[in-house]
Amino acid sequence: MLWLLLPVLLLVYLLYRRRAPRARPWAGVWLWKRGRARRFRPRLDLRLLLLLLGAALMVLALEDPPLAPSPLVLVVDASASMAAREGKGTRLDLAKERVLPLLERAPEAVLVRAGERPEAFGPAPGIALKERLLALEAKDRKGDLEAAIALGRRLLKAPVVVATDGPPPPGVEGYVGVGSPRENLGIVAVAAGFLALGNGAGRPLPAQVEVGGKTFRVEVPPRGYARLQGLPKAFSARLLGEDALPLDDEAAFGLRRLGVDYPRLPALERLFRLLDALPGSEVRVRLAVPQGAPEGPTLYLAPTGGAPLPVLLTAPHPLLEGVALLGERLPPPPPPKGPWRPLAEGEGGVGLLYAAEGGLYLPPLVAIQDRPFFPLLVYNFLKPYREARTGLLAPEETLLPTPEAGFLPRERGGGGRLFALLAALVLLLEALRFGRRA
Numbered sequence: 515m516l517w518l519l520l521p522v523l524l525l526v527y528l529l530y531r532r533r534a535p536r537a538r539p540w541a542g543v544w545l546w547k548r549g550r551a552r553r554f555r556p557r558l559d560l561r562l563l564l565l566l567l568g569a570a571l572m573v574l575a576l577e578d579p580p581l582a583p584s585p586l587v588l589v590v591d592a593s594a595s596m597a598a599r600e601g602k603g604t605r606l607d608l609a610k611e612r613v614l615p616l617l618e619r620a621p622e623a624v625l626v627r628a629g630e631r632p633e634a635f636g637p638a639p640g641i642a643l644k645e646r647l648l649a650l651e652a653k654d655r656k657g658d659l660e661a662a663i664a665l666g667r668r669l670l671k672a673p674v675v676v677a678t679d680g681p682p683p684p685g686v687e688g689y690v691g692v693g694s695p696r697e698n699l700g701i702v703a704v705a706a707g708f709l710a711l712g713n714g715a716g717r718p719l720p721a722q723v724e725v726g727g728k729t730f731r732v733e734v735p736p737r738g739y740a741r742l743q744g745l746p747k748a749f750s751a752r753l754l755g756e757d758a759l760p761l762d763d764e765a766a767f768g769l770r771r772l773g774v775d776y777p778r779l780p781a782l783e784r785l786f787r788l789l790d791a792l793p794g795s796e797v798r799v800r801l802a803v804p805q806g807a808p809e810g811p812t813l814y815l816a817p818t819g820g821a822p823l824p825v826l827l828t829a830p831h832p833l834l835e836g837v838a839l840l841g842e843r844l845p846p847p848p849p850p851k852g853p854w855r856p857l858a859e860g861e862g863g864v865g866l867l868y869a870a871e872g873g874l875y876l877p878p879l880v881a882i883q884d885r886p887f888f889p890l891l892v893y894n895f896l897k898p899y900r901e902a903r904t905g906l907l908a909p910e911e912t913l914l915p916t917p918e919a920g921f922l923p924r925e926r927g928g929g930g931r932l933f934a935l936l937a938a939l940v941l942l943l944e945a946l947r948f949g950r951r952a
Contacts, residue, residue: 575930592650593654608693626663698762699734699753700907707743707744707747709742722755724752725745797812825843828840874892
């Protein structure tokens with residue numbers, strides 16, 4: 515409503531000046547001529563001043579401004595893409611510059627760093643969190659904005675403002691988008707003899723990758739990926755040249771010896787010696803029936819089993835890669851409890867093998883220890899834990915998200931009633947002071 519201020523004040527002034535001048539008695543024209551210079555000297559018109567002040571206060575009452583700044587939950591994206599170059603600094607530097615005034619004037623605030631694991635500071639006066647904001651760094655593989663927003667809401671019931679280079683998360687009251695389209699290449703995946711490249715630009719970009727002293731060239735499509743195969747099983751790779759984000763220009767892949775905690779049985783001793791495993795606690799082997807979700811990587815071997823049944827159905831799963839089970843006869847283990855799903859089923863849908871996140875459940879050891887599929891199943895189960903990858907970000911970080919138009923929360927009003935009361939008092943004063951003369 516503030517756009518009304520100038521026309522309203524101008525209208526009051528013009529209407530006031532249109533009124534007929536008050537008659538003043540003079541003894542003669544010659545006296546009027548002698549006092550004309552003094553009579554036309556500009557003087558303060560208190561009545562006009564009061565009318566203009568009353569009109570201005572009424573416009574401010576329509577605007578209904580907040581009486582004081584409101585509390586604030588500020589969530590700042592700390593994922594790797596916020597480290598992309600933006601002008602003389604980074605996207606994170608630009609976000610700090612834009613949200614610092616909001617934080618400084620907040621009477622109470624919570625600052626949440628949105629990385630892979632959100633980290634919160636506060637509640638505290640906003641000015642007290644300034645140094646925390648300025649010290650934030652963007653280096654996490656990805657940013658979990660939803661978890662960061664939930665953490666901030668738990669700590670302080672206040673509007674949430676998110677500063678990120680991605681689109682605004684749903685349900686937030688404010689959004690500060692930072693960043694502009696930039697050209698970036700990065701390594702997004704590595705495996706034995708393989709790597710994948712991502713391109714965040716809107717046009718195809720040629721990439722040069724150095725692996726083991728050799729340089730490979732590949733063209734990466736716009737906003738897409740390209741693969742490079744035929745590499746050594748273990749390698750380190752580096753992208754040559756400069757782009758917007760240096761954090762995804764180097765990566766490595768290798769295999770390591772895994773520590774396994776297993777019962778000292780001859781069959782298991784032979785198996786883990788074959789798989790080049792060491793005694794340790796990274797992966798556990800238990801002769802038991804699962805009673806829930808595994809707390810860590812665990813291979814379960816059933817202590818007992820039923821009458822053998824032929825395998826009639828298998829589910830597509832990475833654990834069964836290269837494993838031929840159809841036609842095998844396996845004793846069904848006791849059904850597990852928890853989030854376990856059958857990998858192989860016999861007649862009547864009876865489960866013969868089970869899998870869960872971080873777990874594999876097999877029939878009794880004596881029934882499968884001499885079967886060809888047994889070492890391959892265990893190898894597939896241990897494979898993700900033997901592979902060591904370094905330097906990788908989430909693929910969406912390499913593609914460099916593009917922000918949308920920002921918005922800030924509407925602050926609660928309350929000042930309108932105060933300005934309306936002041937306007938009424940000013941107009942009452944004008945009426946009492948000048949109404950009788952009229």
